[in-house]
Amino acid sequence: MKYVLNIIQPDGPPPPPERLDPIMRDVYAFMAELEAAGARVWNAGLAPASASTMVRAKPDGEVELADGPYAEGKEHIGGLVVVEAADLDGALAWAGKLSRAITLPIEVRPVAHGG
Amino acid sequence: MRAAVEQAFRQCYGKAVAVLTRVCGDLALAEESVEDAFAAALERWPQTGVPPSPIGWIITTARHRAIDRLRREATRDERHATAALVAFPDHTEEASVRDDSLRLIFTCCHPALAPAAQVALTLRLIGGLSTAAIARAFAVPETTMAQRLARAKGKIRDAGIPYRVPEPPELPARLGAALAVVYLIFNEGHTATSGDALVRGELCAEALRLGQHLVELLPDELEARGLLALMLLIDARRAARTDAAGELVPLPAQARDRWDRDAIGLGLGLVHGCLRADRPGRYQVQAAIQAVHAVAPTAAATDWPRIVALYDLLRTLDAxxxxxxxxxxxxxxxxxxxxxxxxxxxxxxxxxxxxxxxxxxxxxxxxxxxxxxxxxxxxxxxxxxxxxxxxxxxxxxxxx
CATH class of the missing domain: 1.25.40 (Serine Threonine Protein Phosphatase 5, Tetratricopeptide repeat)
Structure with missing residues (x-):
């Protein structure tokens, strides 16, 4: 099964380099481990949520644009990693490692179809 | 005969669902087929008598019902499951039933499910309690409980919650989650924040049965023993805990000759075994505290300094x-x-x-x-x- 690991990131500027650098080293090590295990499907780090735009088609077919993000709040998805795992426990184990590396909570969401 | 089927139901339901889930890989199908099998037992047993191995009969019948169901609704995906069901031997090894029960417990008590859903699933699938009885015990409408169960089963399926015993590195935490579910069920029956008194007694009995089951399945896990001892020692005081008018009697005022000495004996035996092993955990220490109460001939004779010392130990395990x-x-x-x-x-x-x-x-x-x-x-x-x-x-x- 495929699972999306959503990285839940607080809005605002990134931490200073002295904090961020060791975190990024750990994240690269995690990605290398994921790749070596053949479990990495796809991954992306996202621009700040303030850079997002809402696009909504109305019933008459006209498309409405608005400043994003969609969800209010102080935290948004800051990046995602799609992993292949035998079952939820496999995905949770990767999510635990990623959370430890990136020091942020991870939402694990199964992929229903596609991929 | 109805009583015989009901007794078989309580003893076999969870085990049969566990075995069928492994064989057909589908919890919902397993449940439906086992329910079909019990309906068949109600029809058939009055004529044939109770079979020598009720669980064997139920599993075999449920397996045939599952095959029928799959053939009726056959799609390509399910051919594999049908083949597995057909190939499955009629004779079920006791050891494999035990392994399947354990798998199902860990699925029901998976921490990816909300605690209330874990409790409801465990009572429904392992304990074989009806949705109506679980709803009454937790004082929620039956439709609410049915939705809670359906949502939880949906998550098991959609999220790919595994049907297996956790790997050794995960086992202590997952066992802790399973024990917590059992203790939650016991406490709901014992202290009862709300709900029907009769069903609450059933919850305590069910928690004791689950606790006993976990000790049998995982004989080396001291915390499982500790939890069983804790529940036995608390439940031993049930008759003394309320007076004739149904009013609460606090521990110091309880008539100790109304305590259940058999349950206390079992609880003390488990506590002594744990003490010898000397790997304390929170349930074992709580059981040891209850044991100090259980052996005091009167409230005044309670060894309070020993209880304080045990609480000091417990605080190092549970802050x-x-x-x-x-x-x-x-x-x-x-x-x-x-x-x-x-x-x-x-x-x-x-x-x-x-x-x-x-x-x-x-x-x-x-x-x-x-x-x-x-x-x-x-x-x-x-x-x-x-x-x-x-x-x-x-x-x-x-x-x-």
Whole structure:
């Protein structure tokens, strides 16, 4: 099964380099481990949520644009990693490692179809 | 005959669902087929008599029903499951039934499910309680409980919650989650925040059965033994815990000759085994504390210094303020109410009725009657349990 690991990131500027650098080293090590295990499907780090735009088609077919993000709040998805795992426990184990590396909570969401 | 089928149902339902889930890989299909098999038993057993192995009969019948169901609704995806069901031997090894039961327990108690869903699933799938009975026990409408169960089963399927015993590195945490579910069921039956009294007794019995089951499945896990001992020792006091009018009787006032000596004997045996192994865990230590109460011939003869020492050990394993609250009750018996009150005041438990109730008692013993009265009133305002409220009202009245 495929699972999306959503990285839940607080809005605002990134931490200073002295904090961020060791975190990024750990994240690269995690990605290398994921790749070596053949479990990495796809991954992306996202621009700040303030850079997002809402696009909504109305019933008459006209498309409405608005400043994003969609969800209010102080935290948004800051990046995602799609992993292949035998079952939820496999995905949770990767999510635990990623959370430890990136020091942020991870939402694990199964992929229903596609991929 | 109906009674024989009902007895078989309680003993076999969870095991049969567990075996069928492994064979066909689908929890919903397993449940439906096992229910079909019990319906068939109700029809057939009155004529044929109860078969020598009721569980074997149920599993075989459920397997045939599952095959029928799959063939009726056959799609390509399900051919594999059908093949597995057809190939499955008619004779079920006891050891494999045991392994399947354990797998199903860990699926039901998976931490990816909400605690309320874990409890409901465990009672439904392992205990074989009806959705209506579970709903009554938790004082929610049956439709709400049915939705909760359906949502939980949906998550098991959609999220790919595995059907297997966790790997050794995960096992302690996952076992902890399973034990917590069993203890939650027991506490709901024992202290009962709400709900039907009759069904609550059934919850305690079910929790004891699950606890016994986990000890049999994982004989080396001391915490499973500790939890079983803890539940046995608390449940042994059930008859003495309420008086003829159904009112609560606190531990010091209980008639100890009404305690269940057989249950106490079993509990003490488990506690002694744990002490010998010397790998303490929170359930084992709580059981040891209950054991100290169980062996005291009178309330006055209770070895309170030993209980305080056990709470000190428990605090190293469980930092929750609730543990500190219970420790303060023991401290009052060793160092007096003033010392206990000082410890109590530091705890962030304003929302808990028990904190106010204990505080009220300590204040009363210190002669601070007005404050005691306010504390007992605060306690009564924080519990929904009618028996508990009447008990607090009697204590308020006794203050004069």
């Amino acid at each position: 929750s303020p609730i543990v500190a609250l219970h420790r303060a009750v023991a401290v009052a018996e060793v160092d007096g109410p003033a010392a206990a009150l000082a410890e109590l005041e530091a705890l962030p438990l304003d929302r808990h009725h028990l904190w106010h109730a204990v505080r009220g008692d300590l204040l009363a013993r210190l002669g601070r009657t007005a404050e005691a009265r306010a504390a007992l009133a605060a306690a009564a305002a924080r519990t929904d349990n009618a028996a508990e409220q009447r008990h607090l009202a009697r204590r308020l009245a006794a203050l004069g």
